[in-house]
Amino acid sequence: MEAKMHMKEWLVAQIESGHYEGLSWEDESKSMFRIPWKHAAKKDYKQTEDAALFKAWAVYKGKYREGRDRADPTMWKTRLRCALNKSTDFQEVPERNQLDITEPYKVYHIQHDNGSARPAESPQTKDQAVQALSSPEDPAVLVQQLRCQKESFHRSKEEVKPLPDVTMREHMYCELTGNKTLNQSPSTIPFLSPTLTISDFRMQVTLLYQGQRVMKVTTRSPEGCFILQGRVPLGNERIYGPCSAQQLSFPSPGSVALPPWMAEAMNRLLCHLERGVLLWVAPDGVFIKRFCQGRVYWSGPRAQHADQPNKLEREKTFKLLDVPTFLSELQSCLQGKGSTPSYEIELCFGEEYPDPNVPKNRKLIMAKVVPLFAVELLQRFNLGEIEEKRPDLTPNTEGEKM
Template identity: 85%
Template sequence: MREHMYCELTEKNPLIQNPAPITFLSPTLTISDFRMQVVLLYQGQRVMKVATSSPDGCFILQGRVPLGNERIYGPCTAQQLSFPSPSSVSLPSCLAEAMNRLLCHLERGVLLWVAPDGVFIKRFCQGRVYWSGPMAQHTDRPNKLEREKTFKLLDIATFLNELQSCLQGKGHSPSYEIELCFGEEYPDPNVPKTRKLIMAQVVPLFAVELMQRFNVEEIQEKRPILTSKTEEEKM
């Protein structure tokens, strides 16, 4: 499990930037884009959309960043994304009060970062945090992030292998979107995500860039048509 340098020393691998476009992925491809797009939602209403810029990732939190190994490594340079006030959206007073109570438990928040081998998260807040994504154990019931424990949300090698298979016509497009739900169980088949008080959608931008570079959406759209034509020819 790869740890954040803020929590524990991690060796950094040399990075290779912008590999030339090729039909299939190079086996030496190394991810060098550590940015993420983070969208915060209150009851399904977008209250923040940010593309992170720090290679150390970002905190999503209420209040102050937790103290880490600053004496050893200096101040953490992870970007700080603070939860907006519930008054920034139109909500019934009872929901706004519930959200304010929840925010009190989200001090210290969570730390998200992209490393050469994956996307990781560490929960520091007292409030419970649940998630869904490529490496989530369950899709039909909640996945909880334990406090002070590092979780791998996306494995880059798996993503690249699935993308390679997709480009070769051997599989579906890889999953790379991550969702966090603060204070409420998620996934929850009985409650739609638009009714959850606070959610975050996280997308690593290296994945977006690769999907666009290889026109994966267009390939997926054309594939059923090509399959049906092939079947007709066989008949």
């Protein structure tokens, strides 16, 4: 694994990127720089912009994982401030600080070993560049952050060895039911163990126009998939690397026999679904982030309402399914204490959903998302209406268009 950049290299990369408003060189020789320092109590404080640099440092250091950890802008700022104070490469210049203006900032002097303030132009690794220039509001960069998180997860997972002389099916049964074996008395085996950590990130995604299936795809990228109109607006591929999240573009309304007025309404809706949504499966759940202007509503295991609309806010990460909850419900079901856990997720684009007054087969555009780890767990124990809901588990890279 390539070593990460030191803080000095990382921070210089941020300044040179021009990505963060207010972060800039203070002098032509590039020996000092300004860093924005707005207090969170200010009325015009905006977390997205004013905490962006502090958040990027937390992501780079592995202290914050998008979609998994609680956002804490105050802690992000504290971490960066402490790192600057502890580092011998930086020295605050208090006489140049401007903390009482509309856009307050601090000034730091930066030391370079060779006496030059200009950063060395040695090539960066892809991971270094991605983290150095990360922006959580950019779909392409969010994909890269997910990739880094999952690579880290897989590295840690490789250190876990399965229990000897126990088949996967029997061990999972023991874990979920509390029995020593299929025919023995209960034991105290802990429920959540490393062997039950979710590592299957595939999803079956079905797109429907007015209840008619127009696409059915089994996604295979660990970075998840975009559902959108057009293509993902990517940044510099040399910096961010190629976008490996699978891209599912909405088919033309002409692929379904619709009345002219309905096709026209659908075309108008599709115009607002550029950038779309990004869906992904992580070890602790299924997540989504909406980037498009068009509204998106959903239903699923963690939905707040079952009989009224659940809206996805733009640029905000939502957890649609919680893996520990699903496994706990599966354990209760196998012990005869509960029903089969739910796992299917429905998205409705441009129209409120769930809507008790309008059946879902009359909604213009919907998507059904099925995480395959859940399906396979239920199949192992012969639970649920498997034949009706069974996805096509054969390789499917291009997807099926109807």
